Amino acid sequence: MLSFEDAVGYNVNYVISEGGCFISQPIVQLQNVTKRIGKKTIINDLSLDLPVGEVFGFLGPNGAGKTTTIRMMVGLMSLTGGEIKIDGYSITKQYQKAIRNVGAIVENPEMYKYLSGYQNLIHFARMIPDISDERIEEVVKLVGLGSRIHDKVRTYSLGMRQRLGVAQAILHRPKLLILDEPTNGLDPAGIRELRDYLRQLAKDEGISIFVSSHLLAEMELMCDRVAIIQNGKLIDVRGIKQQGDDGAESRRFVFEVGNVVEAITVAAQLGQKAEADGQSAIAIEADRELVAKLNAAFVEAGVSVYGIRAQGKSLEDQFLEMTGGEQIV
Ligand SMILES: Nc1ncnc2c1ncn2[C@@H]1O[C@H](COP(=O)(O)OP(=O)(O)OP(=O)(O)O)[C@@H](O)[C@H]1O
Numbered sequence: 029m030l031s032f033e034d035a036v037g038y039n040v041n042y043v044i045s046e047g048g049c050f051i052s053q054p055i056v057q058l059q060n061v062t063k064r065i066g067k068k069t070i071i072n073d074l075s076l077d078l079p080v081g082e083v084f085g086f087l088g089p090n091g092a093g094k095t096t097t098i099r100m101m102v103g104l105m106s107l108t109g110g111e112i113k114i115d116g117y118s119i120t121k122q123y124q125k126a127i128r129n130v131g132a133i134v135e136n137p138e139m140y141k142y143l144s145g146y147q148n149l150i151h152f153a154r155m156i157p158d159i160s161d162e163r164i165e166e167v168v169k170l171v172g173l174g175s176r177i178h179d180k181v182r183t184y185s186l187g188m189r190q191r192l193g194v195a196q197a198i199l200h201r202p203k204l205l206i207l208d209e210p211t212n213g214l215d216p217a218g219i220r221e222l223r224d225y226l227r228q229l230a231k232d233e234g235i236s237i238f239v240s241s242h243l244l245a246e247m248e249l250m251c252d253r254v255a256i257i258q259n260g261k262l263i264d265v266r267g268i269k270q271q272g273d274d275g276a277e278s279r280r281f282v283f284e285v286g287n288v289v290e291a292i293t294v295a296a297q298l299g300q301k302a303e304a305d306g307q308s309a310i311a312i313e314a315d316r317e318l319v320a321k322l323n324a325a326f327v328e329a330g331v332s333v334y335g336i337r338a339q340g341k342s343l344e345d346q347f348l349e350m351t352g353g354e355q356i357v
Pocket residue numbers: 065068070088089090091092093094095096097242357
């Protein structure tokens with residue numbers, strides 16, 4: 029398992045070159061953030077850096093403290109201790125400067141159902157200085173609502189409302205978009221769409237995206253990196269392999285075979301070091317391709333293969349183990 033330092037990659041922290049020139053800083057820094065309500069510690073000494081330009085997932089079971097953290101990040105809730113900086117500005121001490129860089133959907137976005145999506149955007153744009161008509165058009169394109177933007181919001185599906193919400197949130201060109209459980213209530217196709225256009229947004233607008241969820245599978249599809257939180261504490265941060273990398277990773281595989289000694293010899297002929305795993309099985313480090321190759325070689329050499337299984341845990345297993353399942357805490 030990656031350590032926190034490995035996963036976050038402290039090279040993205042304040043990097044000052046020898047000439048003293050400022051290279052990069054995280055778009056969000058949570059520093060020892062603590063929130064207590066009454067006697068209950070809801071967020072406990074949470075520190076986290078979000079690198080610029082990534083889709084960053086905030087994963088935790090129900091009640092873990094995701095919404096509470098997000099509410100503090102957007103200044104809707106005070107901190108008991110610690111500090112939150114957005115693009116280097118303290119959300120508590122430099123609120124205006126910090127919040128200028130943030131677009132967020134925390135609770136359901138406010139929309140007028142009897143106006144069209146477009147009219148909603150115009151209405152919203154009036155409340156923000158310097159939003160041109162061109163920017164509105166641009167945002168409509170970015171979120172892919174197409175001609176439906178001129179239909180009344182009450183005729184929109186949940187996914188379309190979600191898109192309109194994102195359009196509203198990015199009108200003022202924030203550097204950071206924060207979405208609390210945006211996949212809630214979406215069907216698998218809607219989740220896929222959301223993922224695709226969030227990733228597109230990160231790429232086209234160079235926007236960093238912070239998105240919370242209690243579902244690992246969604247996070248894996250959507251994010252470059254995921255922080256896992258439980259009981260208000262950060263328990264892990266890790267990079268997520270994106271599509272196409274699947275199966276490239278080596279894992280330990282166990283082959284149940286008819287003849288262990290023979291199987292080890294065949295593996296050795298392929299340049300692979302296998303070891304006995306009990307009386308009737310061998311274990312070997314392999315990626316997907318090698319598993320297929322080994323299997324073919326065993327069969328060809330007359331070694332019967334009764335079963336092949338991967339050892340070690342999937343990310344999902346690890347998450348469930350770390351968080352104690354999906355139970356509410
Ligand atoms: N105003 C409050 N007063 C007391 N406790 C609170 C308050 N707000 C949140 N909590 C508690 O803090 C914990 C974290 O809640 P939070 O809403 O941040 O969790 P979450 O990770 O967003 O969960 P979910 O996945 O269900 O949305 C919960 O135990 C919740 O009951």
